Structures are given as structure tokens and as C-alpha cells.
Amino acid sequence: MTLNCKGDLVDLTIPKVMGILNLTPDSFYDGGKYKDAKSILNQVELMFKEGASFIDMGAYSSRPGAEHVPEAIEAQRMLPMLELILKHFPKALLSIDTFRSSIAKEAIEAGAAIINDISAGNLDSEMFRTIAKYQVPYIMMHLKGTPQSMQKEAVYNDLIQDLRYYFSEKINEATQLKINDIIIDPGFGFAKTTEQNYSLLNHLDLFQTFRLPLLIGLSRKSMIYKVLNGTSKEALNGSTALHTVALLKGASILRVHDVKEAVECVKLIEELKANSL
Template sequence: MPIPAHSTAPFAPNAFPADRFMLNCRGRSLDCRPGREDGPGVQVMGILNVTPDSFSDGGEFLAVEDAVSRAAEMLSEGASIIDVGGESTRPGAEPVPPEDEMDRVLPVVEALTDEFPDALLSIDTYKPEVARAALDAGAHILNDVTGLRHDPAMAEVAAAADAPLILMHSKGAPGDLTAPREYADVTAEVRDALAQSIEAAEAAGVDSIVIDPGFGFGKSHAENRRLINEIDELLTLDRPLLMGVSRKSTIGATLGSPDNPAPVEDRLFGSLGATAVGVIRGASIVRTHDVAATTEMLTVLNSTLHA
């Protein structure tokens, strides 16, 4: 479906095919059509890192009770999805063995399933064995930061469980995903790579697919900003788009400079500004550390766009 380049007007939800933008989350529906008028107008995904070394909140939620408390807070603030991750993708982070990753995430997924049976849970992993175990423990969505490049069997796991699959654009191997890469036309190349990931997922039988341009993964600050401004061009893939810019280095460099970026704790307002542009361009899922502030900003943005 053609999307007007650089649209600044709200999209019409009925312009998007329901079979692709209404996700089937293991029997539960999630409306990811751009232009929804209710609430913030997009789905907000709260980040729950159960890692010792994530760039923003590493080590804060390793204990199950701390993770459950944080999830409760984000759900009360407006998150519709909690994204649980057991391996950091920050620059320099080492890959984690599947057994260690499962030791981190499975107790949290099980506890969240018991405590919040109505919450949608996503598992941030590229390992099929971790994904399968998390789905068995109660997760609903798979989030693969390699876009099936690391292990195409992730698609088979998603298809077997009737779970949505988030396909993020990145290059390189786990542990090296944030290394600088060369692009002649970043938006076109990201779009083409995501199209290949979609094709592989569809061939494996995955019905509900979400695309993620991979902001901050091997792109320069200028390329990240361009991708945000050209999200509508990626919507020609006819799939819901997730954006995750929360507190990332491009926000810090833009607020400060590449050599002297704003510290992570001072990147909230910059993250909200970039998010607003992305949603206006058509993003329908926003992944964030700061659920309350993001939800409030999106609610006002949405009500203004539809005034």
C-alpha cells in the first residue's frame, strides 16, 4: 500500500490491512494500525532488562521481585506490552549462553504471567531455545534483534506458537551489532533487508510480523535521524513498525555532541521528541524505558493530531 512520503497528518486506521496490522498474540488481538484515535494512539512497550550490563538499567531488575515491581509500575503507566530481555545489546556486550539467558528470563516471565495474566509479554532474544522456553512459560511475542539472520529457526518457533515476530534490522553477529556499517542509502537498504526478513518469516508460516528499523544498531547519528524521519517509507512493507530510540546514543549526541553526549539519565526529552516524529510518520509500537512520560506525550500528540 503506498504511503505518502513524510506525512504529517494522522493516518486512517482503515487504510491498513487488518490481517497484517491487527496482531494475533497467541489468541489475543493487538491493534497496531497507525492513526488510532484512542488513548496514546500507539502501543507502548515497556523495557524490562533482567541483565547486569544493559546501557541504561543494567543490574536494576535482576531479582524477580524487582522485575515484577517494575513491570507493575510500567503497566500502571500505560504499557500494553512488557519486553523482557536477558542479554544486553549495548556496545561491547558479550553474547550470553542460552542456559544463562533462560536462567535470567524464565523466572521473570513465569512470575509476570502469574501476577499479570492480562499483560502481553514479549521476549527479546535471537535464540530459538530461549524463545521456545519463554513461550512455554507464558510469553506472547518474540523480538529478534537479528531479523532471523542469526538463526532462521526463530521463525519456526513463532509459527508453531502462533506468536507475533518482531524483525529488527541489524548487521553483523551478536556482540557486534552496534559496530559502524556503511550505507549508500540507509532507508532503502534497511527496507530491502527487512523485506527479506519478512519473506523468510512468511515462508516459515509466521502470520503476525512487526518490523523494527534498528535505530542505533550500526547506523550513524545522521542515519538514525534520517530513518526516524522516513519511517513512512518503511510502511510500504505493509507491516506494523516498532521504534526504539529510548535514551540511545544518537539522542545523547544530538543533545550534546558526539564527543560529549548528554548522559543517559538526561535523554528523556530528546527521546520523546524523536518518538513524536516517528509516530507522526507512522510508527505504531514504541519501545521505551520511560513509560509514563512517553504515554503522556503520546496521548497529547494523538488528541492534537485528531482535533
């Protein structure tokens, strides 16, 4: 599988790592940590040095119960930093974490390579048409409700079947609009209980039938640190353990806070696969 990012094909035969760059003051792990040009550029440089293929920039916190952020504030947080990063790292493949088509449009025109939409178009009916117009890779995530309401929405007839049906509908809608590069994200932690998250991880290989890249976002989430009776700051080892499971079950992209450890995880799993006979 490959992704066409700004004219270059990115081969996903070996899984890639996407580093997280939160531009929000209230993200669950590193909110407010990167708030000026120097700290942002230093973190981007570090993530690329450690082996990240992509950087995912978010200016709207989607943690459970996060406050709604007006569009103007999201743009104000996002767009200047996008331009700053591309000025210093012109070849950077930047993913924009937004559910708003207007933000996606401005970001693509400013040089973004990927759009990462937590709602798969459900929170903005113009998103699919925007992606079709600009033909950038599109990450569609599973989410019920909104970041403000999603924890009340963790009710399913059959978790895996419901998610497979959701993605079947979304993929069909996207392909009818001739969106070519689709990545699916099952949405760990979004409208799912801890138990449902682990059930989803157990059955992750069933999503390979879509024959599309699978992005996994497990890094330092509560499904890890609650089981370990810790905090997000203590969840690196647990994140690595679950990244290993995800890679063995077909993950193509790991979206992570800790790039070095995730890259090492990919290398070890690839060595394991190479010596499977």
C-alpha cells in the same frame, strides 16, 4: 492493524507503548537495576499502571560491544522471571527479547506472547520455523553483524533502500512459512552512526509501504544524548521529542524505558490528529 496475542486481538489503530524490562547487569541505561523478584514485580506493576500494553523482557544485553552471554545464562535470567511475572499478572502480554530459537520456544511455552528478535533470524536459522510453529507475533529488527561487531558494520550503499530490501526479503521468507503477525523494527543504534539514525528517522514514513506495524526503539539511546552532550540518564526529554517525530511518521509501537511520558506523547499526537481539519 491488529496483533493476535494469545487469542486476543490488540488494535494498533492507536499506537501502543511497550515497556522495557532489562534483566541484564550491563544494559546501557538500567543494567542491574531489576535483579530480584520484588524490584521486578514493582517495575512491571508500575509500567502497567502507567499505560504499557506490553512488557519487553531482555536477558542478553545488545548494547554496542556487550559481552556474549551463553544460552544457559540467558535462560537462567529469563525463564524464572517470566513465570514469576505471569503468576502475579496472568493477563500480561510479555515480549521476549532474544535471538535464540530455544529461548523463544521455552518462553512461548511458559506463556510469552511476542518474540522480539534483534537479528530477524540471522543469528539462529531455526527462529523463523519456531515462530511459524507457535504462531506468535514476531518483531524482526534490522541488524548487521552481531552486538559485538555491529558498530564496524555501519556501511551502506543507500541506507533506506538497503533497509527496505532487507525487510522485503525477511517478510517474504516469513510469509512463506505462514508467519502471520510481523512487526518491523528499523533498529535505531544497531550498525548505524548517529547521522544514519537521524536520516532513518527522517525517512521513517517510507516503511509504511510494507503495511505492517512499525516498532521504534529510540529510548535514551546515544543518538539522543550524544547530540545533547549528556548521558542516558539525562535523555528523557530528548527521547520524548523523537518519539513525537516517530509517531507522526507512522510508528505503531514505542519501546521505551519511561512509560508514562511515552503514553502522554501518544495521547497528545492522537489529539493533534483528531483536530487536523
